[in-house]
Amino acid sequence: MLDDLYQDVILDHNRRPRNFGAMEPSDGHAEGHNPLCGDCVTVFVKTDGERIVDVTFTGNGCAISTASASMMTEAVTGKTVAEALALFDEVQGAVRGDAEPDDESLGEIAALCGVKDYPMRVKCATLAWHTLKAALEGATVAESD
Amino acid sequence: MTTETFDVGILRAQFPILDRTLHGYPMAYLDSAATAQKPRRVIEATRAFYETSNANINRGAYKLCQEATEAYEGARATVAAHLNAAHPNEIVFVRGTTEAMNLLAHSLGQGLGPGDEILLTHMEHHANIVPWQLVAERIGVTIRVVPVTEDGRLNLEAYRNMLGPRTRIVSVTHVSNALGTVNPVCEIARDARSAGAIVVVDGAQAAPHLKVDVQALGADFYAFSGHKTYGPTGIGAFYGQRALLEELPPYQSGGDMIARVSFEKTTFKAAPQRFEAGTPNIAGAVGLGEALRFLAETGMDAISAHECELAELARKKLAVVPGVRFYGTAPERAGIVSFTVQGVHPHDLATILDRRGVAIRAGHHCCQPLWERFGIPATARASFGLYNTHQEVEALVEGVSYARELFT
Numbered sequence: 001m002l003d004d005l006y007q008d009v010i011l012d013h014n015r016r017p018r019n020f021g022a023m024e025p026s027d028g029h030a031e032g033h034n035p036l037c038g039d040c041v042t043v044f045v046k047t048d049g050e051r052i053v054d055v056t057f058t059g060n061g062c063a064i065s066t067a068s069a070s071m072m073t074e075a076v077t078g079k080t081v082a083e084a085l086a087l088f089d090e091v092q093g094a095v096r097g098d099a100e101p102d103d104e105s106l107g108e109i110a111a112l113c114g115v116k117d118y119p120m121r122v123k124c125a126t127l128a129w130h131t132l133k134a135a136l137e138g139a140t141v142a143e144s145d
Numbered sequence: 146m147t148t149e150t151f152d153v154g155i156l157r158a159q160f161p162i163l164d165r166t167l168h169g170y171p172m173a174y175l176d177s178a179a180t181a182q183k184p185r186r187v188i189e190a191t192r193a194f195y196e197t198s199n200a201n202i203n204r205g206a207y208k209l210c211q212e213a214t215e216a217y218e219g220a221r222a223t224v225a226a227h228l229n230a231a232h233p234n235e236i237v238f239v240r241g242t243t244e245a246m247n248l249l250a251h252s253l254g255q256g257l258g259p260g261d262e263i264l265l266t267h268m269e270h271h272a273n274i275v276p277w278q279l280v281a282e283r284i285g286v287t288i289r290v291v292p293v294t295e296d297g298r299l300n301l302e303a304y305r306n307m308l309g310p311r312t313r314i315v316s317v318t319h320v321s322n323a324l325g326t327v328n329p330v331c332e333i334a335r336d337a338r339s340a341g342a343i344v345v346v347d348g349a350q351a352a353p354h355l356k357v358d359v360q361a362l363g364a365d366f367y368a369f370s371g372h373k374t375y376g377p378t379g380i381g382a383f384y385g386q387r388a389l390l391e392e393l394p395p396y397q398s399g400g401d402m403i404a405r406v407s408f409e410k411t412t413f414k415a416a417p418q419r420f421e422a423g424t425p426n427i428a429g430a431v432g433l434g435e436a437l438r439f440l441a442e443t444g445m446d447a448i449s450a451h452e453c454e455l456a457e458l459a460r461k462k463l464a465v466v467p468g469v470r471f472y473g474t475a476p477e478r479a480g481i482v483s484f485t486v487q488g489v490h491p492h493d494l495a496t497i498l499d500r501r502g503v504a505i506r507a508g509h510h511c512c513q514p515l516w517e518r519f520g521i522p523a524t525a526r527a528s529f530g531l532y533n534t535h536q537e538v539e540a541l542v543e544g545v546s547y548a549r550e551l552f553t
Contacts, residue, residue, distance in 0.1 A: 062491075
């Protein structure tokens, strides 16, 4: 049952986070912080004006927040800003358990849906997304949900 | 009292909640430093008060009121005995340690001026930092911080060097909630008093686990929370040395704490009533009194010995798990084990343990400055109460080993 949450895909992204590192220069970067557990993440973005061409992150967090950030960087690269924000909404709905996850659009991010049984951990799964949104909107600090 | 008379099986049977399971496993509750579970007699004392003696205290000339007042004042006497205060009037009921610290910072702060110094330590809980900061900002007082050594002790040499003519208050925790260190309060208080400073002690982690003697410690003020001493939530108390308490200005005001009110001038009652504005948590105080009687009957020395034994067993067994590192390794420590596991974030560890029925705390334990000093954001913390067992230590260690394997 625990495997619902700590699936191999999450453990793998946690062990070997993709696109991990600061981006210099970037078009925008923002910091996100989860005061509950001390997780912190910085997300860097580069766009061509319409599409996200590169996303990286740095930070220190639990497996859920690290894997979520890692999977996010892969999922949104190549998407338009509007598509990325729409995916954020979908991820948020799925990890809160508000919406049925669509495996096709979520891809491996669907593995995060296990957190819906752990309300205290939902913020871990959405922290990087909030931070990405802030970076895309030109803010430097993410507002927590 | 020796541990021979301490039967954990008999004690456990008095705690109804310990029968429950978590995710299909027997519950191993290892978070008593956050809040302790309640024995049946505490739950029943609270209920019995509402069922048989409920009335407001200190007013009304009828029998029920008298009974309620006696129950409340009886609880005050029990608290005084638990802390070995010289007199029940040295005990003020509050909501908990946090409220006590806010009260003391506010009221003691009124006697401070710009340039005065308050000494805190790097291992304080936020509740013994932030109230003083608010006062310091308002008045222009300087806060100085006694450093913590690598093994989690206070640097007493640095402390002595910090004490000076401007030091007005030294506020220190008796037992660190994050490291388990038992601080030498007696020595700290002696030095503070020689420097003419008032000594405030955060006893939240000590009152449930050690025999506390405020007179022997030389504390001027000593605060603790009921819910950590196996009593109800929303009730706590602090001791104030009589002469100081009498001089201390009020905190909250309203009914029950006044001698006479007019629009020109209000005069206040003597302590402790001066600090207990409004209708207090009467049933909570009754429950707290019952909890402290339970502790006295069980024996504080036996409780200490049992909890320390479990904590040492946990340290010994966890030390064998690869990647485990302990924070707080000073010789004098209580039943708290703070640790990290390389490659496993404390929150993931807590979730994995939870699914195996083991409840521990993960996070900064309201001690962010302390973890900044150690350069980590969070630890996992197992804390032991009088009802914990060797089997629960085993469940903890097995869960930590499993998490370590899962993540590496």
